[in-house]
Amino acid sequence: MATSGDAPVSAVTSQLSADFAGSARLGDWIASQADIQKVGRTLAFANIYLMVGDIRIVRASGVFAVSQAQ
Numbered sequence: 001m002a003t004s005g006d007a008p009v010s011a012v013t014s015q016l017s018a019d020f021a022g023s024a025r026l027g028d029w030i031a032s033q034a035d036i037q038k039v040g041r042t043l044a045f046a047n048i049y050l051m052v053g054d055i056r057i058v059r060a061s062g063v064f065a066v067s068q069a070q
Contacts, residue, residue: 011044011064022057030057042066 024030030050037045044066050058 009039009044010067012067013062014043014065015063016060017062018058018060020058022052022055024052024057028052039066 030052033049033051035047037047042065044064046062048060049056
């Protein structure tokens with residue numbers, strides 16, 4: 001998990017949920033957008049959205065346990 005200005009962080013999925021708000025049709029272009037909300041010392045929080053055009057069809061939310069560097 002990393003943003004363009006930060007070094008990658010090793011993390012393990014602690015919790016993951018998905019909300020399905022729509023559907024895609026065969027041939028639709030599905031785009032994704034990740035929103036990393038916070039990366040702390042022990043936990044990281046992120047959302048991802050799947051969209052067809054401007055319509056969100058899926059929102060997934062995750063909490064990740066950040067692995068300490070050895």
